[in-house]
Structures are given as C-alpha cells and as structure tokens.
Amino acid sequence: MADYHVRILPDNKLITLSDEQNLLKAMTAAGIPLQASCGGRGTCGQCRVIIKEGQVCSSEAGTISQEEQRLGYVLACQSRPASDLVVEVPAGTKLGEHRVLLGEEQEARDARYGEDAEAFVLYGDNSYPAVELPVYRKIRLKIPQPTLDDPADDWGRLTRATRGETGIERLSVSLNVLRDLPRVLRDAGWDVSVALAEKDTWQGVEIAGVEPFPSGRKYYGLAVDIGTTTVAAELVDLETGRTGGARGSFNRQSVYGDDVISRIIHAEENPGGLEELQKAILETVNDLIKDLAGGLGIGQADIRAAVCAGNTAMTHLFLGIDPAYIRLEPYTPAANNIPAVQAGQAGLHIHPQAWVRFIPGTAxxxxxxxxxxxxxxxxxxxDTLTLFIDIGTNGEMVLGNNEWLISCACSAGPAFEGGGLRYGMRAMDGAIENVRITAGGSTVQYSTIGGGAPLGICGTGLIDCVAWLYRSGVIDRGGSFAPHTPSPRVRDAGGGKEFVLAWSGEAGGGSDISISEAEIKYxxxxxxxVYAGIRSMLQMVGLPFEAIERVFIAGGFGRYINIREAINIGLLPDIPVQKYAYIGNSSLKGARLSLLSKSARDAAEKIAGKITYLELSAGNTFMEEFVSALFIPHTDLELFPTAA
Ligand code: FES
Incomplete structure (x- = not known):
C-alpha cells in the first residue's frame, strides 16, 4: 500500500490518501463533499472530477463521455491514486450551498409565487399557542421550610410544591440536582427557580435544575428537520418563543446515496456502515448547532431541549438504530414513536442532560x-378536505381533515432532487430552474438559480423542461423523441438520443448540459x-379530485415549482391552481411548534396515531394507476382538461 499527496482545486487543499482509497471517500472525509446520488456505485456520473496532474486507477468510466475523458474527467468514486495528484472539482460536482428552507424563509416567497399571488396563499392555520408549556421551562416555587411538625425530606417538599403548582404527577430528578438540593434550597431561603424538562408521554417530567430565584439565565430549545437531502435547525428562546436564528446544510450522508434505501443498504452491507451514517448526520447537526450558538453568542450548554422531525429511516440512522427492516416486507421499523433520549447519549452537542424528543411517525x-x-x-x-404533499427523495402524501387522515408514500426516486440524472443537481446556485423551448426545439431559454452559468438542472427545471419538450414537439406523450426532429439540439448520444439544453460554451462546467430519452422516461x-399515489388514496376513500379543497406543498422542491407546468406534465392533479399553497419547511415548523406548545405536542401524538397508512405495494390499484400515468399528462386526458 502506497500513500500519495493529492492537491484539490479550487480549494487548494492537500490531503494524503492510500492507493486503496477512492477519491470520493477521501474528499468527503477531508470536508469536500461531492454530489453522489448513487452512493459511489459508479452509475449516476455526478462525482466527476478532473485530473489535472498525475495518474489514477479508474475502474469504471461509466457516464463519462469520450470528450470528457480526453479533458481528464474521471468518476471520483471509481478512481484511486496511482501517483501524487492535482484534482480539480468542477463547480457542478461540489455539494455546495443548498437552498435549504428555513422557518423564517416561509414568509419570503419566491417571486414566481408572487405572480400568482392569488393562487399561492401562504397557509398555516393551526391554532396552537405561540408559547404554552415549552418542553423546558422554569417556574418559581416558594417551598415551605421543614419544621418538627412537618419534617418531610427536601425532595418530597420540592415535588409536593411542583405538583401543587403544575399538576404534573410523574416527576423525576437527576442525581446532579439531588446532590446539591439541600444546600441550594437553604441558600435560596426556599424561594427557588425550578427547571422542568418534559421527556415524553411515558417518561414524564424531570426536575432538571433548582436555583435561587430569580435564575436570570436564558435558555433555548433546538428544532431540527432531519431531511434526507438537507438538514435545517432553528434555535428558539423558550421563554419568549422568539427565534434565535436558523441554519441549513446538506445532509453529509448524501455521499452514501441520495435516497434512504441506498443508505439503509450501506448500513447493512458495510462493516461500520451504520456508524459512518450516524457520524455523518451528527456532524451535520452539530455543526449547525455550533453556528447557531456562535451567532447568538450563547454557549451550546444553554440549549436545554431539542425536538427533531425526520423520516423514519433518518431518525433511526441519527440514533444508530438498525434500519434494516424498514426496507424489507412487511416494512417494520424499530420504533415509530421513539422515547426521548438525553443529548449526551445521542451525541448531540447541546447541554448533555437536555432531553431530545422525536416527533412520532406512523410507518x-x-x-x-x-x-x-x-x-x-x-x-x-x-373541516376542509386537504391534501398535503412532500416531494423529496420520496413522495409522501396525507389526505384528510379533522375526522380522518390517510397517507401513502411512493418511491418517486430522487429525480426531483436532481438525483439519477447525469446533469441533475439540487436546487443550488447554477441549477437551471426555468426553461422555455421553441417549437421544433431549436432554441432554449433558461434561467439559473443565482443567475450564473448553468451547471446542471434541478427538479423544478426538469418539470419545465419535460413540459416544453412535449409542447415544442421534440418528444411525444410517452417521452420518446419524435422521429426526424430537425433541431440541432437533438443528437445521438450512443445508446439513445438526447437533447442539449446548454452548449459547452455557455455552461459553467465546460461540457454540454443535456437530457437523454432514458432520463425523460425516468x-x-x-x-x-406521485400522481398514482394521490389517486390511490382518493380511491381508497371513494372521493373524486374535485373533493379536494386545498393542497399544501411542502419542502424545498415545492418552493420553486411551477404548479401550472407540474399539472401539464401530470405530476399534480388538474384542479384549480388557486387550491394549491406552498408551506415551506413544514417539518421544521412542526418541530418548532412542539418545542413551544404542549397542545402541539399532544396533537402530534394524536396525528401520528390517527393517520391510516396505505401500503401501495399491497393490491393492484397503485400499479394500475402508475401505468396509466406514465404519459404526458396521462393516458386518460379527461383527467387533465386544462393541461396545455
Ligand atoms: Fe460516482 Fe455516482 S458515479 S457517486
């Protein structure tokens, strides 16, 4: 085994790696994460880097074109050093700054929604109080002193007074508090500030601190949205409910694959794989905590509680719980409702004794x-019949109202996150997000996030692209290229046709940005x-599309989506655009509500218990609907009377 020095441009970072390590893993470990939607299997082509100097052993060129090979492109996941190297990471390859949706951004909607202001009203009509029994709070207690007539012990006096004030029956205490209790009570003249930390429904409330009144110390809570692609965190002042800042980042597990299944497989098939994934998500969250605490000028130990909201697989990986059975029939997780754990045990860098709660799931x-x-x-x-849709690396939907809730999840694949496509990328600077194509496909107009040269195309751009390729006559309803299209942008890519969206001269990565027929079909x-999932739920409850009174679209993908085009390609149901509303990062918002309001926490438990989960793989309905929906917009055009 030989060690080599590798200089990585443009960061000019020097790393050392052995000839047995691949560039993708080594660069990730060095803090230069690359896009890698296939998790290093050599199939997605997203981890392209350029070898400027030196030699590599590359086992698979995969999706690298001959022209790119001539320019020195290799797949980082398939390449190991055979000498010292200078490697350049093209702008489109680096897993850069995401447009991570934060709570505060929900107010600032994108201009595109502004154009349809009437159509896209920002909803959020829950009725939970802003601050009402936060998960961690302090109360003042004046405790009667012991006397010969009432010589009850200190802990007994404290619990009696706490129960009298709060009505809480199930109280526990940490050993640290008990150790200091006699002195603190007497020094304070029995007038104390008592910190109550709510664990969860089963474990009750812990007396987490006793200080002389007034305590004067601020205390904060942390809300976390553990997304498969991105992670967002918000600090909240638990006394006032005011935000202390919000930050977002890509999930560092992304180098192990875009979707939860790839990551579960990584955990299963690689010795130490689960630990790698847990470390990656903990590092992601802990860095956000460090940033947030630093930005507010507080110590991380001033964060006294956390509420996390994540999908079932992410929650398992966050805690290092074996996720294997999530993907195996009958799809049983270790726990849908995970008991609260202490931050020190979970590896979260806030106060080590702080309780970390997880919003319960259903399946x-x-x-x-x-x-x-x-x-x-x-x-x-x-009362309103509502459809909630969160399209990320998976499509998750809930339909219902105050009487019933039904849900389903469809494996939409990571296409709308830019995964699984050669030039697909997430919604970050350089991503083509808006496309217009003239009849016959000779001219393409596009705009990119950030306004710079295009590096790839994100999910919203892909919807536009498919809609316009169809409208311009370049592809047919099944997504196949029409024969004899005169456009110079349609070419044979060896193995199938493709359409060039941006020529190399205008693209930031130095090569043409194209979309192939196989990718359009994907x-x-x-x-x-997604559409078949929605139809299956409606069929289950025997309701037509017209019964849906409003649709909430959540998540980063929804922020830029052109609803009209999403209807035109048959992704979303053809109901009036006015019924659609964008609600931003609802996962973070729900975690924040839970931090601050007991009613919200109780409601979350009820919701998780009330949702009926429709397993789409059971029965034929979903598959029949899916096959019918494989066309633009659908086999049954009567379902899309307004599609253009
Ligand atoms: Fe390297 Fe997908 S081809 S990560």
Whole structure:
C-alpha cells in the first residue's frame, strides 16, 4: 500500500490518501463533499472530477463521455491514486450551498409565487399557542421550610410544591440536582427557580435544575428537520418563543446515496456502515448547532431541549438504530414513536442532560417529518378536505381533515432532487430552474438559480423542461423523441438520443448540459408515482379530485415549482391552481411548534396515531394507476382538461 499527496482545486487543499482509497471517500472525509446520488456505485456520473496532474486507477468510466475523458474527467468514486495528484472539482460536482428552507424563509416567497399571488396563499392555520408549556421551562416555587411538625425530606417538599403548582404527577430528578438540593434550597431561603424538562408521554417530567430565584439565565430549545437531502435547525428562546436564528446544510450522508434505501443498504452491507451514517448526520447537526450558538453568542450548554422531525429511516440512522427492516416486507421499523433520549447519549452537542424528543411517525415511510408537516398546516383540526404533499427523495402524501387522515408514500426516486440524472443537481446556485423551448426545439431559454452559468438542472427545471419538450414537439406523450426532429439540439448520444439544453460554451462546467430519452422516461416514472399515489388514496376513500379543497406543498422542491407546468406534465392533479399553497419547511415548523406548545405536542401524538397508512405495494390499484400515468399528462386526458 502506497500513500500519495493529492492537491484539490479550487480549494487548494492537500490531503494524503492510500492507493486503496477512492477519491470520493477521501474528499468527503477531508470536508469536500461531492454530489453522489448513487452512493459511489459508479452509475449516476455526478462525482466527476478532473485530473489535472498525475495518474489514477479508474475502474469504471461509466457516464463519462469520450470528450470528457480526453479533458481528464474521471468518476471520483471509481478512481484511486496511482501517483501524487492535482484534482480539480468542477463547480457542478461540489455539494455546495443548498437552498435549504428555513422557518423564517416561509414568509419570503419566491417571486414566481408572487405572480400568482392569488393562487399561492401562504397557509398555516393551526391554532396552537405561540408559547404554552415549552418542553423546558422554569417556574418559581416558594417551598415551605421543614419544621418538627412537618419534617418531610427536601425532595418530597420540592415535588409536593411542583405538583401543587403544575399538576404534573410523574416527576423525576437527576442525581446532579439531588446532590446539591439541600444546600441550594437553604441558600435560596426556599424561594427557588425550578427547571422542568418534559421527556415524553411515558417518561414524564424531570426536575432538571433548582436555583435561587430569580435564575436570570436564558435558555433555548433546538428544532431540527432531519431531511434526507438537507438538514435545517432553528434555535428558539423558550421563554419568549422568539427565534434565535436558523441554519441549513446538506445532509453529509448524501455521499452514501441520495435516497434512504441506498443508505439503509450501506448500513447493512458495510462493516461500520451504520456508524459512518450516524457520524455523518451528527456532524451535520452539530455543526449547525455550533453556528447557531456562535451567532447568538450563547454557549451550546444553554440549549436545554431539542425536538427533531425526520423520516423514519433518518431518525433511526441519527440514533444508530438498525434500519434494516424498514426496507424489507412487511416494512417494520424499530420504533415509530421513539422515547426521548438525553443529548449526551445521542451525541448531540447541546447541554448533555437536555432531553431530545422525536416527533412520532406512523410507518416506515411516513415518519415524524410528515406528522410535523400535518401539525404545522393545522389540517387535522379543520373541516376542509386537504391534501398535503412532500416531494423529496420520496413522495409522501396525507389526505384528510379533522375526522380522518390517510397517507401513502411512493418511491418517486430522487429525480426531483436532481438525483439519477447525469446533469441533475439540487436546487443550488447554477441549477437551471426555468426553461422555455421553441417549437421544433431549436432554441432554449433558461434561467439559473443565482443567475450564473448553468451547471446542471434541478427538479423544478426538469418539470419545465419535460413540459416544453412535449409542447415544442421534440418528444411525444410517452417521452420518446419524435422521429426526424430537425433541431440541432437533438443528437445521438450512443445508446439513445438526447437533447442539449446548454452548449459547452455557455455552461459553467465546460461540457454540454443535456437530457437523454432514458432520463425523460425516468422523470415520467417519478411523476407517475406521485400522481398514482394521490389517486390511490382518493380511491381508497371513494372521493373524486374535485373533493379536494386545498393542497399544501411542502419542502424545498415545492418552493420553486411551477404548479401550472407540474399539472401539464401530470405530476399534480388538474384542479384549480388557486387550491394549491406552498408551506415551506413544514417539518421544521412542526418541530418548532412542539418545542413551544404542549397542545402541539399532544396533537402530534394524536396525528401520528390517527393517520391510516396505505401500503401501495399491497393490491393492484397503485400499479394500475402508475401505468396509466406514465404519459404526458396521462393516458386518460379527461383527467387533465386544462393541461396545455
Ligand atoms: Fe460516482 Fe455516482 S458515479 S457517486
């Protein structure tokens, strides 16, 4: 085994790696994460880097074109050093800054929604109080001193007074508090500030601190949205409910694959794989905590509670719980409702004795993030029949109102997150997000996030692209290229046709940005899965599309989506655009509500218990609907009377 020095440009970072390590893993470990939607299997082509100097052993060129090979491109996941190297990471390869949705951004909607202001009203009509019995709070207690007539012990006096003030029956105490209790009570003249830390329904409330009154110390809570692709965290002042800042980042598990299944497989098949994944998500969250605490000028130990909302697999991986059975029939997770754990035990860098709660989920593919979303919308309290859709690396949906809730999850695949496509990328600077194509396909107009040269295309751009390729006559309803298209942008890519969206001269990565026929069909499969999921739920409850009174779209993908085009390609049902509303990061919003309000926490438990999960793989309905939806917009055009 030989060690080599590798200089990575443009960061100019020097790392050392052995000839047995691949560039992808080594660069990730060195803090230079690359896009890697296939998790290093050599199939997605997203981890392309350029070898500027030196030699590598590359086992698979995969999707690298001959022209790119000539320019020195290799797949980082398939390449090991055979000498010292200088490696350049092209702008489109680096897993850069995401447009991570934070709570505060929900107010600032994208201009595109502004154009349809009437159509896209920001909803959020839950009725939970802003601050009402937060998960961690302090109360003042004046405790009667012991006397010969009443010589009860200190702990007994404290619990009696706490119960009298709060009505809480199940109280526990930490040993640290008990150790200091006699002195603190007497020094304070029995006038104390008592910190109450609510664990969960089963474990009750812990007396987490006793200080002389007034305590004067601020205390904060942390809300976390543990997303498969991105992670967002918000600090909240638990006394006032005011935000202390919000931060977001990509999930560092992304190098192990875009979707939860790839990650579960990584955990299963690689010795130490589960630990790698747990470490990656903990590092992601802990760095956000460090940033947030630093930004507010507080110590991390001032964060005295946390509420996390994540899908079932992410929650398992966060805690290092074996996720294997989530993906195996009958799809049983270790726990949908995970008991609270202390931060020190979980590896979260806040106060080590702080309790970390997890919003309960319903099933393997309807997790706490969806419960949090339903909570944030208030749909479980309203008469209005509401459809909630969260399209990320999976498509999760809930339909219902204050009487009933039904949900399903379809494996839409990561297409709308840019995964599984050669030039697919997440919604970050350089991503093509808006496309127009003239009849015959000779001219393409596009805009990118950030306004710079295009590096790839994100999910919203893909929807536009498919809609316009069809409208311009370049592809047919099944997504196949029409024969004899005169456009110079349609070419044979060896193994199938492709359409060039941006020529190399205008693209930031130095090569043409294109979309192949196979990729268009992959997008059609993704959109068909989402639509078929919605239809299956409606069929289950015997309701037509017209019964849906409003649709909430959650998550980063929904922020930029052009609803009209999403209807045109058959991703979303053809109901009036005015019924659609974008609700931002509802998972983070639900976690924040749970931090601050006992009613919200109780409601979250009720929602998780009330949702009926429809397993789409059982029965034929979903598959029949899926096959019918594989066309633009659908086999049955009567379902899309307004599609253009
Ligand atoms: Fe390297 Fe997918 S091809 S990560």
């Amino acid at each position: 393997s593919y309807i997790g706490g993030d969806i419960t949090a979303g339903v909570l944030a919308t208030g749909m479980s309290e309203a 997008i059609l499969r993704s959109k068909a899965a």
